[in-house]
Amino acid sequence: MARIGVDVGGTNTDLVLECGQGVFYHKVPTTLKNQSIGVVEGVRGICRKAGIDPAEVEMIVHGTTTATNITIEHNGSECGMITTHGFRDILHIGRHKRPCNFSLHFDVPWQSQPLVKRRNRIAVRERILPPTGEIAEPLDEQAVRDACALFRKRGIGSVVIGFMFAFLNDAHERRAKEIVLEEMPDAYVTLSSEVANVMREYERFSTAAMNSYVGPKTARYLRDLDARLREAGVTSKLRIMQSNGGVSTVDACARRPIRILMSGPAGGVIGGASEGEMAGTPNIITVDIGGTSADVSTIPGGAVKIMNPRDTYVSGHPVLTPMIDLVTIGAGGGSVAHIDEAGAFHVGPRSAGSEPGPACYGRGGTEPTVTDAQIVLGRLDPDMALGGDLKLDPALSFKAVEERIARPLGMSVKDAALGIIRIVNNNMALAIRSNSVARGIDPREFSIMPFGGAGPLHGVALAEAMSARDVIVPVAPGITAAVGLLKTDLQYEHTEAVIVELMKAGPAEFQRINTAVANLRAAVQAELDGDGIPRAQQEITVLAECRYHGQGFELRATMPEGPVGAENRHVITDSFHDQHQQDYGYSYRDAEVELITLRAIGSASVPRIEIPKIAPTDGSSIDRALMFVRPTTFDDGRTLETPRYDRGRLMAGDQVPGPAILHQHNATTLVPPGYVAETLDYGNTRIRPIGA
Known part of the structure; x- marks a missing residue:
């Protein structure tokens, strides 16, 4: 049985394939204009690597950021809403709770970036009474038809229907949907009672509005991907990762895309929990650092936490759908370092993504990123990115850091690059604290698990910032989220x-x-x-x-x-x-x-991917994995001659003292001076202070 996990990030698309020949990993650039193109190319590529025909693949599990990106970029569908007379402004008023209670100058997302504009919220006569759900005033069906005529005139094709107390009796919402589909047969229609059949009208309406806001584009993407895969000869079942850590069908997610708003990060948390189990370490703080963002989640005792519904906000809007408890910030390999108008030094949240990408990509990017800083410090080898498949230009990184940061601030290029790393590490440490210390969890009892393409470069620094026990680096850090997709039900x-x-x-x-x-x-x-x-x-x-x-x-x-x-x-x-x-x-x-x-x-339950154990050490020197030695600058400012090791040639029980860098195709692991990296049974790595 051949199965593929595909995780689409802001910079790269990661794939893992499990078949009779073993477990294979692959990474391709994300095609931002249409993510399905990159997914199909990645599936073809990993099948070639494994030597199997795409038709042999029985299941593909996909983690997507399509719906998430719509909410971040505010480019969802123009929506119309039909609601109860007198309650047109529920979506605008929200709750008494405000982001900053004592400030006169703060942004209220549900007002500044409304999911449904006020002119497109149409109130109609109807009334259902609590607590029994009895109908006090019948639905004004002509008013619903008039609203549809207005929507047609304005070119609106996505409609939200939210009536007061519909969670007690959904008869009016269902009848209004029938009318809308009679008047607008191609409309994308969401009922509040279908997506959030619970009390609290503001949260219920907001959830329904979000579903219609992201729905049309998300549904098109999912169905386009399904069609492209079939054209490529892949006739397998396509399943989509949900925010709650489970997977579902394309049709179910196309109808209720609010279920997949945190689809991408969820796979990483599931994969991290599984990696913790493999390492015999149940208390894990996962830090998934990709090209665009860092996702942090605390896993106590190996149990993935589901967020309390009162905290499930997406881009400032409440969404009543189960989500894995995690924090996302704009900190990744592509995060742009810049100096603001007041002369302050920032890193992120804006990202260079994959197009144009960091300056070193040579695709036209001129702003320095975290990746460029790593290259300037010698922590990333330009000729070894993606195993040599991605050629990077260190001169462009040096130039970007010098011109945009070092020269304006009057410092050396090395100090500017170290500043970029320290700022982004501090941003991530704050996110970790918000998901651990702020919730009564002591990080000293946890291991930091960094993954994503950029994760293992930051692992030890984050562990030091949080006083964590140690660092656990997964088997395939850059592909961990994709692996997690094949470990869920x-x-x-x-x-x-x-x-x-x-x-x-x-x-x-x-x-x-x-x-x-x-x-x-x-x-x-x-x-x-x-x-x-x-x-x-x-x-x-x-x-x-x-x-x-x-x-x-x-x-x-x-x-x-x-x-x-x-x-x-x-x-x-x-x-x-x-x-x-x-x-x-x-x-x-x-x-x-x-x-x-x-x-x-x-x-x-579905079959879980099984990562094979690696051979135990035969007592030979780790020099069998030695590749070359190059100077590398560490957080204390020292530049040391640092050996590079092929991580795939290390055996279980091997210990690599720092300073060292472990190379593999999908990620690079930094082992600073004073630390030792021990290879564990499955090829994962534990990094701890020497003597600890």
């Missing part, structure tokens, strides 16, 4: 709002809960059935999202086995109290617990 989620005070519940309330559970199980089962998963391989878990009465947000709690009743409701309440104690340090065991939402998660 199919997964679908559905929610239903069921608002019940559990300790006061009677037979009628328990009947509502149990009916909702049955409906949710049927919904996720239908999706798994549609994906061809046998019932015996399906796993369905139902969770209760609860809060104390009057509390602002919910926490997840365990549901009892079998129907919920007076005799077992304590399973939910006890679990909620325990979770509240764990998250906040206190709980109120005698307080009323309110069930708000039921969530069903359906999953199916």
